[in-house]
Amino acid sequence: MFFEGYGYHGTSFEQTYRCYPASFIDKPQLESGDKIIMPPSALDRLASLHIDYPMLFELRNAAAERVSHCGVLEFIAEEGMIYMPYWMMENMLLQEGDTVRVKNVTLPKGTYVKLQPHTKDFLDISNPKAILETTLRNFSCLTTGDSIMVAYNNKKYYIDIIESKPSNAISIIETDCEVDFAPPLDYKEPERLAPSVPTSKAPAPVEEEAVPEPKFNPFTGVGRRLDGKSLKHQSPPVSSPTSKDKQPEAANGRPSAASTSQTTRQPQGKLVFGSTTSHGQKEPQKEPLKDAKQEQAPKKEEPKFQAFTGKKYSLKG
Known part of the structure; x- marks a missing residue:
């Protein structure tokens, strides 16, 4: 031999x-x-x-x-x-x-050991702690740096001994040893989702057409004499210098929808003073905006409230 x-x-x-x-x-x-x-x-x-x-x-x-x-x-x-x-x-x-x-x-009796499985599927076992305890009963000692093998359900799992106390080599026979696990070698941290939607998946921003907001135009509308007489000459409505750029009119001379909606929300009027022969001034009266063509044509419309109707009086007394 x-x-x-x-x-x-x-x-x-x-x-x-x-x-x-x-x-x-x-x-x-x-x-x-x-x-x-x-x-x-x-x-x-x-x-x-x-x-x-x-x-x-x-x-x-x-x-x-x-x-x-x-x-x-x-x-x-x-x-x-x-x-x-x-x-x-x-x-x-x-x-x-x-x-x-x-x-x-x-070897001294072990008090602590830290294990690291090679693959995360070892942790998918229904009770990995019980399987590990059963396997370690066949072991006498553990050494830091070793890779032990755990067989279960016709599959082999390898586990690294990455730390042991009180020394690098310990006895695990009839001793209470605390066991800790490190993340498996193939474990990857889940990626944190960004709070905002990724650019590739974000919907393209919809460009809204710029709609000009209606502006306040002082002294618009039609004029009316305080003595009740009709005006011989219809003066054009006074508008602000910026009204031409901001409030386009339709081809038939009527105000645009933007202007109409504005007058609906806030009736506008034109300040009209008394006749040229009068010496006093009366408080201006605001009237709803009317179409210029409808003012000239014979009017057959429902009566509306009008100031200073009835008998005519001379402002001179």
Whole structure:
């Protein structure tokens, strides 16, 4: 039988073995934990050293400078060989037949561990905490920097150990350990929606036609004599200088709709003084706006209130 690096150092056990996956000896249960299978000679030496149970070991891959920790399940391997979970070999960058250094260690009981799943679908399991607790019962210890494997429902989930207390390697056998989760490696923060609608989806602004607002025009309308006589000459309505630009008239001479709506809201009138022979002035009377053509034509319309109707009086007395 070939032994490589076999030796004992003082009161500790330290041995170099060639490692192989658990599938070589038909031990599939090894894949669900962190325990290895060692040769019977290792058990004899450990017993003579009075190593306390549970037995914990440090695994070191000197070529890749990777260190992990594990427990032991059985001592039935061939001399010079050990069998270990395949996920552990991947974690330590070991190939079949590579050498690994095994040393017995004593680890403190863990009080805190922080885990980070590789994929967020692990959190989609109905009860990931219960699955994790069940899986960790097959583990003896945890090491910061390792990636453990959790098998559930014919699927494998890998979880990184990113922090552990009180040391980088802890024992989790018969201990109450607080477990915390970091966001999965493939987790992405949801994008925050902008308060405004994106430009690409925003409706194009509708350009409203500028409608000129009607302006107040003083002294508009028709004139009426205070003595009741009809005017011989109809003077054109006085309008503000800006009325031509702001209130266009229709072709038939009637005021536009904007002007009509304005007069409907606020009746406008024209101040008319007495006859040229009068010396006094009367209070101006406002009359509704009338059409110039209707003023000249014979009027057959409903009577409206008119000031100073009836008998005519001379303002001279």
